[in-house]
Amino acid sequence: xxxxxxxxxxxxxxxxxxxxxxxxxxxxxxxxxxxxxxxxxxxxxxxxxxxxxxxxxxxxxxxxxxxxxxxxxxxxxxxxxxxxxxxxxxxxxxxxxxxxxxxxxxxxxxxxxxxxxxxxxxxxxxxxxxxxxxxxxxxxxxxxxxxxxxxxxxxxxxxxxxxxxxxxxxxxxxxxxxxxxxxxxxxxxxxxxxxxxxxxxxxxxxxxxxxxxxxxxxxxxxxxxxxxxxxxxxxxxxxxxxxxxxxxxxxxxxxxxxxxxxxxxxxxxxxxxxxxxxxxxxxxxxxxxxxxxxxxxxxxxxxxxxxxxxxxxxxxxxxxxxxxxxxxxxxxxxxxxxxxxxxxxxxxxxxxxxxxxxxxxxxxxxxxxxxxxxxxxxxxxxxxxxxxxxxxxxxxxxxxxxxxxxxxxxxxxxxxxxxxxxxxxxxxxxxxxxxxxxxxxxxxxxxxxxxxxxxxxxxxxxxxxxxxxxxxxxxxxxxxxxxxxxxxxxxxxxxxxxxxxxxxxxxxxxxxxxxxxxxxxxxxxxxxxxxxxxxxxxxxxxxxxxxxxxxxxxxxxxxxxxxxxxxxxxxxxxxxxxxxxxxxxxxxxxxxxxxxxxxxxxxxxxxxxxxxxxxxxxxxxxxxxxxxxxxxxxxxxxxxxxxxxxxxxxxxxxxxxxxxxxxxxxxxxxxxxxxxxxxxxxxxxxxxxxxxxxxxxxxxxxxxxxxxxxxxxxxxxxxxxxxxxxxxxxxxxxxxxxxxxxxxxxxxxxxxxxxxxxxxxxxxxxxxxxxxxx
Ligand code: ADP
Ligand code: ZN
Numbered sequence: 001x002x003x004x005x006x007x008x009x010x011x012x013x014x015x016x017x018x019x020x021x022x023x024x025x026x027x028x029x030x031x032x033x034x035x036x037x038x039x040x041x042x043x044x045x046x047x048x049x050x051x052x053x054x055x056x057x058x059x060x061x062x063x064x065x066x067x068x069x070x071x072x073x074x075x076x077x078x079x080x081x082x083x084x085x086x087x088x089x090x091x092x093x094x095x096x097x098x099x100x101x102x103x104x105x106x107x108x109x110x111x112x113x114x115x116x117x118x119x120x121x122x123x124x125x126x127x128x129x130x131x132x133x134x135x136x137x138x139x140x141x142x143x144x145x146x147x148x149x150x151x152x153x154x155x156x157x158x159x160x161x162x163x164x165x166x167x168x169x170x171x172x173x174x175x176x177x178x179x180x181x182x183x184x185x186x187x188x189x190x191x192x193x194x195x196x197x198x199x200x201x202x203x204x205x206x207x208x209x210x211x212x213x214x215x216x217x218x219x220x221x222x223x224x225x226x227x228x229x230x231x232x233x234x235x236x237x238x239x240x241x242x243x244x245x246x247x248x249x250x251x252x253x254x255x256x257x258x259x260x261x262x263x264x265x266x267x268x269x270x271x272x273x274x275x276x277x278x279x280x281x282x283x284x285x286x287x288x289x290x291x292x293x294x295x296x297x298x299x300x301x302x303x304x305x306x307x308x309x310x311x312x313x314x315x316x317x318x319x320x321x322x323x324x325x326x327x328x329x330x331x332x333x334x335x336x337x338x339x340x341x342x343x344x345x346x347x348x349x350x351x352x353x354x355x356x357x358x359x360x361x362x363x364x365x366x367x368x369x370x371x372x373x374x375x376x377x378x379x380x381x382x383x384x385x386x387x388x389x390x391x392x393x394x395x396x397x398x399x400x401x402x403x404x405x406x407x408x409x410x411x412x413x414x415x416x417x418x419x420x421x422x423x424x425x426x427x428x429x430x431x432x433x434x435x436x437x438x439x440x441x442x443x444x445x446x447x448x449x450x451x452x453x454x455x456x457x458x459x460x461x462x463x464x465x466x467x468x469x470x471x472x473x474x475x476x477x478x479x480x481x482x483x484x485x486x487x488x489x490x491x492x493x494x495x496x497x498x499x500x501x502x503x504x505x506x507x508x509x510x511x512x513x514x515x516x517x518x519x520x521x522x523x524x525x526x527x528x529x530x531x532x533x534x535x536x537x538x539x540x541x542x543x544x545x546x547x548x549x550x551x552x553x554x555x556x557x558x559x560x561x562x563x564x565x566x567x568x569x570x571x572x573x574x575x576x577x578x579x580x581x582x583x584x585x586x587x588x589x590x591x592x593x594x595x596x597x598x599x600x601x602x603x604x605x606x607x608x609x610x611x612x613x614x615x616x617x618x619x620x621x622x623x624x625x626x627x628x629x630x631x632x633x634x635x636x637x638x639x640x641x642x643x644x645x646x647x648x649x650x651x652x653x654x655x656x657x658x659x660x661x662x663x664x665x666x667x668x669x670x671x672x673x674x675x676x677x678x679x680x681x682x683x684x685x686x687x688x689x690x691x692x693x694x695x696x697x698x699x700x701x702x703x704x705x706x707x708x709x710x711x712x713x714x715x716x717x718x719x720x721x722x723x724x725x726x727x728x729x730x731x732x733x734x735x736x737x738x739x740x741x742x743x744x745x746x747x748x749x750x751x752x753x754x755x756x757x758x759x760x761x762x763x764x765x766x767x768x769x770x771x772x773x774x
Contacts, residue, residue, distance in 0.1 A: 049097045051068075173202045237268075675733060688728055692730050696713055
């Protein structure tokens with residue numbers, strides 16, 4: 001492969017990290033050796049000898065992709081067989097014997113193992129942890145694929161028991177027997193736990209008394225069904241020409257092809273996904289759809305269920321271990337035709353792969369920001385290539401990486417420039433905060449516009465990406481701001497909870513009565529957060545129902561769905577909130593969007609700040625006027641003649657992207673170069689920097705050999721927020737002209753970092769293609 005994908009492809013290694021093994025003398029051992037992935041942070045696999053035949057147990061042949069139990073130190077561990085070889089760097093006498101192969105069939109098929117291998121190599125991450133990312137927790141811990149659950153029945157004796165008498169002595173037991181009566185098929189844990197806290201002991205006593213019996217049954221997945229006979233199937237709309245062209249292009253692809261579907265918000269991208277998925281289902285093939293955050297878009301899943309007659313599984317962070325295993329199993333045995341999930345769903349098994357779709361492909365949440373720092377979008381492109389199937393990347397505001405892939409001819413661009421029917425793109429107006437008095441974050445023109453839309457029966461959405469009441473507390477006497485003791489950051493005032501909270505480390509404090517510096521008693525909340533905005537609009541528009549959506553108001557399970565429903569039903573007329581509101585929601589009746597403070601990201605330090613800012617503007621603005629009624633967007637700013645805002649408002653995202661990409665090109669930032677960021681943090685600044693300095697010296701040595709043309713380093717430097725959670729943070733940036741150069745360099749540099757003594761004294765990580773430089 002190579003240039004057809006995004007040119008990320010390092011030389012394809014037959015095994016994980018062979019370069020580490022070359023350095024050591026290789027002993028040839030009689031018989032085969034198992035090379036096993038164990039979830040440790042080490043950049044290597046572990047060699048073992050074949051296990052002995054267990055007494056009376058079926059002996060499963062070791063095969064790549066099966067789980068295996070091995071001795072590790074004084075304990076045992078569960079790993080996955082990654083390779084079978086005949087040589088090992090470990091002397092024959094020291095090789096330990098594996099204990100037992102768990103699986104009869106590989107859990108991870110050849111294509112998945114290849115993907116994981118590639119990912120471990122590309123992201124220079126411990127292969128054992130990478131493999132672990134592809135298995136549901138129950139399987140990682142050695143559980144059976146065929147999960148079972150306990151169910152309880154009332155025995156013959158139990159069905160004839162004198163409940164009233166029992167209730168007097170043991171009320172919980174009596175309730176259990178009654179609950180079991182009501183379930184002739186058996187009562188599960190969830191049912192019996194309603195009997196009271198002590199239900200388990202009570203159930204055990206009942207079993208002893210022969211009133212109850214317990215058995216195991218195979219867990220049946222919670223209904224993931226598409227529309228059934230009692231549920232109506234949505235009638236599909238008549239496609240627009242643009243939609244038809246896009247669908248034709250995608251379905252015409254035989255084998256790998258990458259498409260960037262650039263469609264303004266509300267232009268019918270989801271409809272395109274649905275039709276393409278339907279085609280795949282007709283051919284008996286599975287589709288994988290990755291979305292940024294499912295919790296925020298329950299309607300999307302509903303919409304799929306109302307249209308497709310297949311089982312749909314949904315994978316997101318809210319699932320418990322059993323639910324996750326069931327979903328994984330349904331994908332693996334092909335009973336699910338559609339898999340919808342957040343980034344980690346990229347590792348879902350697809351025995352009958354047909355199509356991969358990434359919705360909102362620009363979204364930063366597709367990149368994992370800790371541990372195994374992979375980009376689900378990039379892995380998806382690689383996986384589609386490897387499976388030889390088409391991939392669609394959809395967005396109203398494509399990432400510059402994807403736009404550059406279009407320019408380079410690697411992706412085909414499909415456009416949906418209009419909204420279907422009468423829905424039009426909203427009008428956008430800037431409100432100059434320098435000319436307008438502003439009370440609680442709202443200028444007069446904005447208040448007037450809100451009132452007008454509410455009077456016209458419209459819905460209004462106000463966007464402010466800052467939760468809490470006020471972002472800081474200031475002493476009115478000396479001007480001192482209250483700061484977090486552990487971070488270089490100000491504490492945010494949360495009025496409802498009466499706390500000052502650090503949004504970086506989570507520290508909470510009571511609101512102080514006086515300034516720590518001058519002891520004056522007058523502390524004043526400065527600036528706006530969503531809580532304050534809510535209070536202000538509640539006073540101004542008291543007759544209307546107002547809904548606030550941010551992380552503080554949606555902590556409870558089901559709360560986000562409840563709030564979104566109030567918006568969709570039209571009961572709530574004004575909604576306000578953070579970033580959570582900008583992602584993918586279809587609010588049919590929103591006619592006006594107000595961006596309270598456009599200036600938060602205008603002068604960001606990251607080279608992606610302006611791209612991110614433009615994306616969130618366009619996304620939030622896109623919530624207005626999705627149906628027949630025209631939408632209006634108001635943006636409050638102190639910098640109405642800032643070039644970014646001017647281009648965005650007057651000419652739209654494409655034009656903005658063209659300009660901003662030119663700037664990137666001349667500055668040599670991605671996508672016109674490739675980055676890897678080493679971050680280090682320690683309690684003492686010195687410790688982190690000793691490591692970073694040594695890492696820099698190693699890089700310099702390697703680069704000075706002349707073997708790594710096009711690779712350079714920047715730093716080390718302190719992180720933009722130097723202290724966080726009481727730890728000092730620094731970083732060293734590696735930049736290369738191409739991914740290939742970067743990979744060649746990292747292949748030598750990364751293992752050498754592990755050898756540094758200072759590396760063991762500090763907490764550090766390597767982030768290939770970092771989403772953010774902090
Ligand atoms: P996107 O995913 O681009 O935001 P959607 O697919 O959610 O857009 O479409 C926005 C709205 O327009 C939805 O309510 C959808 O049902 C409707 N829609 C999509 N395609 C058509 C069409 N061809 N004709 C009429 N309505 C459509
Ligand atoms: Zn803090």
